[in-house]
Amino acid sequence: MKRKLVWSxxxxxxxxxxxxxxxxxxxxxAQSGQSNAAAILPDVAMLIHGPFGEDSYKLTxxxxxxxxxxxxxxxxxxxxxxxIPDKKCVFLSTSQEKDGxxxxxxxxxxxxxxxxxxxxxxxxxxxxxxxRCTYSxxxxxxxxxxxNSQRLQLDSDVSKMSFPDEACQPYALxxxxxxxYTKYIxxxxxxxxxxxxxxx
Numbered sequence: 156m157k158r159k160l161v162w163s164x165x166x167x168x169x170x171x172x173x174x175x176x177x178x179x180x181x182x183x184x185a186q187s188g189q190s191n192a193a194a195i196l197p198d199v200a201m202l203i204h205g206p207f208g209e210d211s212y213k214l215t216x217x218x219x220x221x222x223x224x225x226x227x228x229x230x231x232x233x234x235x236x237x238x239i240p241d242k243k244c245v246f247l248s249t250s251q252e253k254d255g256x257x258x259x260x261x262x263x264x265x266x267x268x269x270x271x272x273x274x275x276x277x278x279x280x281x282x283x284x285x286x287r288c289t290y291s292x293x294x295x296x297x298x299x300x301x302x303n304s305q306r307l308q309l310d311s312d313v314s315k316m317s318f319p320d321e322a323c324q325p326y327a328l329x330x331x332x333x334x335x336y337t338k339y340i341x342x343x344x345x346x347x348x349x350x351x352x353x354x355x
Contacts, residue, residue: 195349196222198342200236203248203261205328205339206301207232224248234259239314244350247314255307260318262300263350266326269295270343272336291329292336294343301326 197214200222204212212226221237232250239245244263249256271293278287294300302318310316328339 193220195346196220196236196238198346199246199261200224200234201342202326202339202346203234203236203246203259204232206303209331209335237314244346249309249313252305255305256309258304258306258309258313258316260302261326262302263346265297265300266347267295268347270340271295272333275330288333289330290333290336291327291331292339293327294325296325298325299323 193216196216200214204224204226208230210226210228210230210232212224212232215223215225218237220240221235224232224234224236226232226234234248234250236246236248239247242264246261246263248259248261273291273293274288275291276288298320299318300323302323304316304318304322306316328336
């Protein structure tokens with residue numbers, strides 16, 4: 156009888172320790188899941204801003220799932236970029252324009268993980284390539300990967316707004332020097348690592 160009590164007591168301690176370990180692991184996983192979005196927001200901001208040009212900007216963190224991008228220069232663009240709730244790899248950007256709002260959605264579930272650099276050259280054949288060639292970076296993505304729409308006013312829940320087909324296209328960056336694309340490729344690789352597998 157004594158042996159049974161000792162065994163039962165030891166078994167209870169093992170079960171409790173195992174339950175505590177599972178609970179800690181679950182909390183740790185949940186916290187790391189939350190911080191993953193925050194960790195890639197600077198990369199997301201770069202890819203959302205990329206199609207609008209190469210002007211310098213600064214980022215201001217506002218929350219775990221959002222960031223503010225403030226552009227320097229004549230245009231003075233300001234973007235509020237956030238993760239769409241329950242979709243860890245879909246991001247939305249809003250900016251106020253003089254005629255309303257510009258809304259951009261970047262959906263990494265629409266990317267296949269590949270990209271290509273296309274070259275376009277003009278001018279004398281004997282000129283150095285850097286002087287006569289421009290490059291565009293094309294990511295393997297479906298048509299709805301990058302959507303950009305103008306709105307007179309924002310919906311109460313902007314994360315649920317829909318985009319017409321004509322407002323969407325595969326994601327690409329065009330007509331720049333080859334060396335400027337390295338930062339976008341690096342950012343994409345970091346995002347891809349976080350959005351691997353089932354990213355919906």
